[in-house]
Amino acid sequence: MKNYLTLVILLFGNLAFSQNLEGIKEEEKTEKAEEISTEFSIPAIPALELISSDATDISRPSNIKKLAASLYNGIDENGNIKQGLAIEVMPTEYLQINIAPDEYRNNRLKYILYNTQLSLGTIATSGDSTNTDLGWGIRFVIFDNSDPMTNQDFINEFEDLMSDCGPQSPTETVTDDEFKKCLKEKEKPIADSFTKEKWNASWMSIAYAGGTRLRGSEVSEGESIGHQVWLSGGFPLKSWGQFSYLAKWSEEYNDETAMMMKELEFGGKFLIGSKSYNLFAEASLKPLLNKDDFESNVMVETDDFFSWTAGIEFKVSNGIWAVAGVGEDVNRIVGSDGIQLLSGLRMGISDKSRLKK
Structure with a gap:
């Protein structure tokens, strides 16, 4: 019976709890203002990151037939590629790979396999709408201690909850609607407690993205626009904060110079958080690897770039934070550097990868 319940938890719990936990995480710890600081988490959809697409209508087909469509x-x-395509899939949904709950918790390779995500996207080439930029990506979660399905104490507690909501005697009957209503009423305290304890839990993810430019949107007329590789993670600072780290390698075609730029980026961020405010301080170093290619180009800064941002954000309402701070941003293209005062409102975005990377 316990094995059966655990299986139900893995299947139902991800659905029943993911929205609730993501909402709570949005309150507990939100992503920083994208326009003023380094992104210290893996892009949710790597394929869109390389081609600079901000598509929000993401197709997530649930089976092979829908994917083919x-x-x-x-x-x-x-026979040409359409622009505006954005697809994200999880291979385990199509390959029908069965991973038992205890394997999900204890087998690292199977955990990584279950959470692997593939993505594909297209966008009109900047400055020439007849061409299409095609991006593809893959994303792995190495581990994530904020995933409730890897926590045996959480599973045990939820098993007890399911038993409480189920029939209490051999003659009692509980309908599916009654069972789900009972779970919905009693799940929030468990989710609240788990999220409060694990909001800054350790995690690590890696991802890759590649891209090609299709001349005239024809598949046979493609040329590379680059590659990106990310390694990102974090670990707790007791119960009051978190340190996040990022390492990124990129080779990207720059339209302004019509050349490939090869860069590394290393960064770290300290966050002291609560439900009502966050104090943050972060810094990153970005060296240009192919400096010799740009020595005679006055448009490009070839020095190693050091960026930093520090500030405070206050919660205005659910998912909206007021941000104030100061930072120094940099850009390879001359004319964009300097100290900046930061202020304004931003939307708090809960990254689903915090629960299932």
């Missing part, structure tokens, strides 16, 4: 709809009557 999405890909078919991404090609026009002339």
Whole structure:
């Protein structure tokens, strides 16, 4: 019976709790203002990051038939790739790989496999809408201690909750609607307690993205626009904060110079958090690896760049934070550097990868 309940937890718990936990995480710890600081988490959809797409209508087909339909709809009557495509899939959903709950908790390779995500996206090339930039990516979660399905104490507590909501005697009958209503009423305290304890839990993810520019949107007329590799993670600072780290390698085509830029980026961020405010301080170093290619180009700064940001953010309402701080931003293209005062409102975005990277 316990094995059966645990299986139900893994399948139902991800659905029943993910929205609740993500909402709580949005309150407990939100992502910083994207326009003023380094992103210290892996992009949710790596394929869109390389081609600079901000698509919000993401297709997540749930089976092979729907995936084939999405890909078919991404090609026009002339066999050219359509623009505005954004697809994200999890291979385990298509390969019908069964991973038992105890394997999900204790087998690292199977955990990584279950949480692997593939992505594909297209966007009109900047400055030339006849061309299409095609991006693809893959994202792995190495470990995530804020995932409730890896926590045996959480599972035990939820098993007890399910028993309480189920039939209490052999003659009692509980309908599915009654069972779900009972779970919905009693789940929040468990989720609240778990999230409060694990909001800054350790995690690590890696990802890769590649891209090509399709001349005339034709598949046969592609040329590389680059590659990116990320390693990102974090670990708790007792119960009051978190340190996040980032390492990134990129080789990207720059439209202004019409050349490939190869860069490394290393960074770290300290966060002291609560439900009502966050204090943050972060810094990153970005060396240019192919400096010799740009020595004679006055448009490009070839020095190693050091960026920093520090500030405070106060919660205005659920998911909206007021931000104030100071920082020094840098850009390879001359004319964008300097000290900046930061202020304004931002949306707090809960990254689902915090629960299932």
